[in-house]
Amino acid sequence: MPRDSSDLLHGTLDVLVLKTLSWGPKHGYAVADWIHETTSGELEIVDAALYKSLHRLEDAGAIAAEWGMSDTSRRAKYYSLTARGRRVLRDEAETWRRYAHAVGTVLGKA
Amino acid sequence: MSFSDRLPRGVRRLFRLPPSYARRMRDLDDEIAFHLDTLVARLRAQGLSNEDARAEAMRRFGSEEDLRAYCEGIAARREPVRRLRQWTDELRHDLRYTLRQIARAPALTATASIVLAIGIGANTAVFSIVQRELIAPMPFADGNRMVTLYAFSGSGRISITPTRDLIGAWADRDRSVEQAVIFEDTPFILGDTTTGPREELEGAAIPPNAIPFVGIRPMLGRAIQPADTAASATPVVLLGESVWRRDFGASTDVLGKSVLLNGSAYTVIGVMPKTFFMPFVQSTDAFVALRGVGLGRLTGIAKLRAGVTIDDANREMKALFPPNSELNPFDEPPRLMRARDMIGTTQRQTILMLFGAVGILLLIACANVGNLLLARSWSRQREFAVRAVLGAGRWRIARQVLTESVLLAVGAGALGIATAYVALRGIQAALPEGATTFSDVHIQAPAFYWTAIVSIIAGLLFGAGPAVAAAGEDAAESLKAGSRSASAGSVMRKLRGGLVIGEVALSVVLLTGAGLLVRTLIAMDHVNIGFEPHGLVSTFFYLNSPALSNVRARRAALDAVLENVKSIPGVRGAIYAGNMPPDFAIAMGGFAVEGRATATADSLATIGVNDVTPDFFAFAGIPLQRGRSFAPITEVTDRYDVSEVIINEKLAHRLWPNGDALGARVRSGKGPWGTVVGIVGDVRVQSEDGRGRFNKDLQVYMRMPGAPPGVNLLTRSDLPANVLLPAIAKAVRGASASIRTSKPISAEAQLSKQTDLQRFILRLIGVFALLAVVLAMVGLHGVVAFSVQQRTREIGVRVALGARATDVVALVLRRALGLAVGGVIVGVGTAVLATRALIAVLHGVSPGDPITLGAVAAAILSVALLAAWAPARRAARLDPVEALRAD
Numbered sequence: 001m002p003r004d005s006s007d008l009l010h011g012t013l014d015v016l017v018l019k020t021l022s023w024g025p026k027h028g029y030a031v032a033d034w035i036h037e038t039t040s041g042e043l044e045i046v047d048a049a050l051y052k053s054l055h056r057l058e059d060a061g062a063i064a065a066e067w068g069m070s071d072t073s074r075r076a077k078y079y080s081l082t083a084r085g086r087r088v089l090r091d092e093a094e095t096w097r098r099y100a101h102a103v104g105t106v107l108g109k110a
Numbered sequence: 111m112s113f114s115d116r117l118p119r120g121v122r123r124l125f126r127l128p129p130s131y132a133r134r135m136r137d138l139d140d141e142i143a144f145h146l147d148t149l150v151a152r153l154r155a156q157g158l159s160n161e162d163a164r165a166e167a168m169r170r171f172g173s174e175e176d177l178r179a180y181c182e183g184i185a186a187r188r189e190p191v192r193r194l195r196q197w198t199d200e201l202r203h204d205l206r207y208t209l210r211q212i213a214r215a216p217a218l219t220a221t222a223s224i225v226l227a228i229g230i231g232a233n234t235a236v237f238s239i240v241q242r243e244l245i246a247p248m249p250f251a252d253g254n255r256m257v258t259l260y261a262f263s264g265s266g267r268i269s270i271t272p273t274r275d276l277i278g279a280w281a282d283r284d285r286s287v288e289q290a291v292i293f294e295d296t297p298f299i300l301g302d303t304t305t306g307p308r309e310e311l312e313g314a315a316i317p318p319n320a321i322p323f324v325g326i327r328p329m330l331g332r333a334i335q336p337a338d339t340a341a342s343a344t345p346v347v348l349l350g351e352s353v354w355r356r357d358f359g360a361s362t363d364v365l366g367k368s369v370l371l372n373g374s375a376y377t378v379i380g381v382m383p384k385t386f387f388m389p390f391v392q393s394t395d396a397f398v399a400l401r402g403v404g405l406g407r408l409t410g411i412a413k414l415r416a417g418v419t420i421d422d423a424n425r426e427m428k429a430l431f432p433p434n435s436e437l438n439p440f441d442e443p444p445r446l447m448r449a450r451d452m453i454g455t456t457q458r459q460t461i462l463m464l465f466g467a468v469g470i471l472l473l474i475a476c477a478n479v480g481n482l483l484l485a486r487s488w489s490r491q492r493e494f495a496v497r498a499v500l501g502a503g504r505w506r507i508a509r510q511v512l513t514e515s516v517l518l519a520v521g522a523g524a525l526g527i528a529t530a531y532v533a534l535r536g537i538q539a540a541l542p543e544g545a546t547t548f549s550d551v552h553i554q555a556p557a558f559y560w561t562a563i564v565s566i567i568a569g570l571l572f573g574a575g576p577a578v579a580a581a582g583e584d585a586a587e588s589l590k591a592g593s594r595s596a597s598a599g600s601v602m603r604k605l606r607g608g609l610v611i612g613e614v615a616l617s618v619v620l621l622t623g624a625g626l627l628v629r630t631l632i633a634m635d636h637v638n639i640g641f642e643p644h645g646l647v648s649t650f651f652y653l654n655s656p657a658l659s660n661v662r663a664r665r666a667a668l669d670a671v672l673e674n675v676k677s678i679p680g681v682r683g684a685i686y687a688g689n690m691p692p693d694f695a696i697a698m699g700g701f702a703v704e705g706r707a708t709a710t711a712d713s714l715a716t717i718g719v720n721d722v723t724p725d726f727f728a729f730a731g732i733p734l735q736r737g738r739s740f741a742p743i744t745e746v747t748d749r750y751d752v753s754e755v756i757i758n759e760k761l762a763h764r765l766w767p768n769g770d771a772l773g774a775r776v777r778s779g780k781g782p783w784g785t786v787v788g789i790v791g792d793v794r795v796q797s798e799d800g801r802g803r804f805n806k807d808l809q810v811y812m813r814m815p816g817a818p819p820g821v822n823l824l825t826r827s828d829l830p831a832n833v834l835l836p837a838i839a840k841a842v843r844g845a846s847a848s849i850r851t852s853k854p855i856s857a858e859a860q861l862s863k864q865t866d867l868q869r870f871i872l873r874l875i876g877v878f879a880l881l882a883v884v885l886a887m888v889g890l891h892g893v894v895a896f897s898v899q900q901r902t903r904e905i906g907v908r909v910a911l912g913a914r915a916t917d918v919v920a921l922v923l924r925r926a927l928g929l930a931v932g933g934v935i936v937g938v939g940t941a942v943l944a945t946r947a948l949i950a951v952l953h954g955v956s957p958g959d960p961i962t963l964g965a966v967a968a969a970i971l972s973v974a975l976l977a978a979w980a981p982a983r984r985a986a987r988l989d990p991v992e993a994l995r996a997d
Binding site: 028048052070072075 | 137140141142144145147148149170171172173174176177180181184188
């Protein structure tokens with residue numbers, strides 16, 4: 001269901017974060033890095049917005065946070081997907097695909 | 111850099127609980143810092159300088175303030191929930207911990223629980239009583255709206271009977287009340303048509319709407335119907351429960367029976383429970399249908415309409431019936447008074463006293479348990495120290511101790527309710543016969559709430575000391591092996607000593623109060639009652655047998671009986687009289703003095719009347735102050751002759767404040783005039799509970815006719831009832847077969863009945879006082895024993911250095927006496943102030959009475975010595991070697 005533009009923006013970012021974390025727990029920097037690499041730099045995500053998304057998802061219970069030790073022996077906050085998060089990811093991803101397909105279909109018509 | 115899929119090694123879960131607001135914001139700072147530092151490191155690795163890397167990193171990051179503001183919003187939202195969760199988690203933890211503690215120290219818990227149960231239970235019991243008697247005394251629907259109409263005169267000092275017209279007009283016109291009921295106070299004399307005792311009953315003639323007014327239905331039979339008030343209907347009566355049980359054996363075949371009331375036959379149609387129509391009538395013995403005009407005085411009662419206050423209603427009364435108007439000839443408007451304010455003030459005071467006593471008892475119980483717990487917390491020092499070191503805040507530790515106390519108190523409170531139940535049953539069983547107060551008190555819902563509140567407050571009270579002591583420990587000190595922190599020790603000592611002094615002081619106050627009340631009762635017994643009751647017994651003679659219908663035959667029979675009775679060995683004297691003092695019959699309709707206009711107050715007053723023989727006053731010990739007694743009758747009739755009357759001092763003073771009553775002519779109501787030939791002393795008439803509605807302070811005596819229709823035989827002897835009764839019966843049978851007698855009544859028994867209730871309450875308070883002393887002494891004992899244990903080493907040293915057993919004993923006793931004396935001093939000071947509250951109830955003794963105080967002080971000090979004796983002896987027996995080795 002298409003929402004207004006800020007919702008859409010949030011929603012997109014949230015789905016991306018959830019998907020990123022579906023491969024395993026990461027801290028915020030790692031998530032940004034992974035998205036950047038996977039999209040080959042195509043998506044430039046503002047870090048502050050990413051952290052907003054992470055905190056929002058944590059508040060919603062889709063991801064859980066824990067403090068741990070990074071490779072560089074520094075204290076870092078690791079996020080991981082919860083069962084709820086998996087469900088949300090599945091639903092939102094599905095919605096997104098349908099939406100993208102619909103938009104694509106419209107735009108595809110000459 | 112690569113990041114592993116799984117959680118990095120060495121992840122430590124530092125906090126399980128949700129983070130606080132402050133923590134969240136700090137975490138956010140750390141998170142942002144980590145990100146920026148990582149980015150800066152990478153940028154530097156790419157060749158940028160430190161400053162450039164930083165600048166670039168900040169630029170790439172975006173708006174930090176925006177992020178912060180967003181996270182602050184989330185954190186603020188989550189905070190209250192988090193706080194609540196933390197609180198409940200801690201509470202659950204405390205409760206589990208407490209239960210473990212209780213399991214580890216069952217003796218302490220048991221003792222504390224019992225002590226508290228007594229204190230809380232007593233409070234619950236008295237609360238139930240107070241609730242029943244003071245707060246919710248009217249056990250019927252809308253009791254709080256019920257009002258009674260009173261007329262006043264003389265600036266409200268004299269309450270008089272409203273006139274019939276006034277009451278009628280009030281019922282019609284007053285808009286602020288509804289459901290007006292007009293009834294008539296009526297005394298009855300009950301006599302069965304077959305045989306049986308003559309009894310004086312109090313009751314009322316009520317209209318049919320009186321029963322739905324109070325909403326109480328007959329427990330047997332039917333209510334009075336409008337048909338019963340018709341002039342031609344058979345007279346019917348509703349018996350009161352107590353009369354039904356007493357005289358008719360509570361049997362169901364009383365319905366339809368015919369009883370004789372005031373000489374007329376009435377059919378019993380039902381039985382009313384004993385709460386019916388209280389407090390509007392003095393006694394709920396019998397109720398007949400009100401028909402038309404009677405002799406008695408009318409009373410009007412009603413319910414205030416919803417939303418109307420008593421003041422509104424009285425304003426309307428003032429408007430409807432202004433003073434000195436046609437309907438209201440008095441100089442004040444009539445007033446409505448709330449029924450529940452009719453509860454006697456003596457009762458109210460007594461009940462409040464009970465409450466005070468029981469409150470003090472609870473305080474002492476709390477102090478006691480507090481002491482116990484303080485001692486316990488002393489031995490738990492180490493445990494608290496460890497917790498403090500592990501990071502529990504002082505408030506956390508204190509809170510845990512308080513949780514323990516409150517839990518203990520609530521548990522004891524539950525036990526206390528059971529105790530209260532048992533106690534109330536016991537009180538009701540031990541009540542003096544016939545007392546209506548306290549007779550149907552039950553533990554109801556409000557009592558449970560009260561108990562819960564009291565328990566929690568008690569728990570907080572006695573837990574405060576131990577909590578403070580636990581939280582204030584110097585952690586490091588306590589953890590040193592074998593040490594007990596010296597400073598904490600002396601704080602503890604002072605606290606415990608202070609508690610004991612408090613307990614002793616409170617028990618002094620309670621004992622003093624009880625002592626003063628005892629002296630009041632004793633003093634009241636010696637108040638001049640106006641006659642000599644010792645050995646005075648009255649037996650009623652029922653003279654309506656046909657054989658005695660002839661006046662001469664009746665006279666002869668009476669004379670013969672008197673002869674026989676006088677010759678019974680042990681009987682010092684015997685005469686006939688209408689009533690035995692302090693009883694009087696009632697004459698309503700007031701009195702008047704010839705040649706004077708009658709004040710309306712006088713025309714409506716009631717007087718006590720007794721018909722007597724000339725030697726009555728000498729026999730009864732009523733002093734004849736002026737004039738003479740009656741001249742002997744000249745002819746034998748059965749009619750009352752009022753040509754000569756004798757009045758009491760009070761009446762004489764009222765009618766002739768300055769002059770001389772002798773020789774004046776007076777009459778009662780519309781009766782014939784009589785001449786005052788003598789003035790005698792007042793006989794004190796006091797009714798139960800101080801709720802007397804028939805005032806018999808004004809007393810008139812008239813001559814007993816030669817052959818009265820009924821008479822009391824008064825005898826003076828020291829014979830016990832089981833000897834006197836058959837002797838009199840024999841004397842009567844020997845003289846006449848037609849006289850039936852009733853059970854003899856002793857004047858002294860009647861008098862003591864009036865004070866029975868007060869004595870009973872006093873005994874209750876006495877029990878509380880005793881309990882209080884016991885608790886205080888147990889507390890004292892505990893503290894002294896503990897202090898002995900504390901000073902074991904010291905005592906060992908002293909003995910080793912040559913102290914004798916007596917020195918050790920003296921040492922211990924000094925501490926004990928020090929506490930006791932301290933408590934007594936504080937207690938006496940407090941008692942002098944506190945007992946001022948009792949002034950209204952005391953009689954013949956002043957609140958600061960030194961004799962009572964001295965006796966109480968001496969008693970407590972002696973008991974204190976006793977309490978300290980055992981520890982003292984134990985101390986004296988200490989083996990010095992063992993003592994020195996002890997910790």
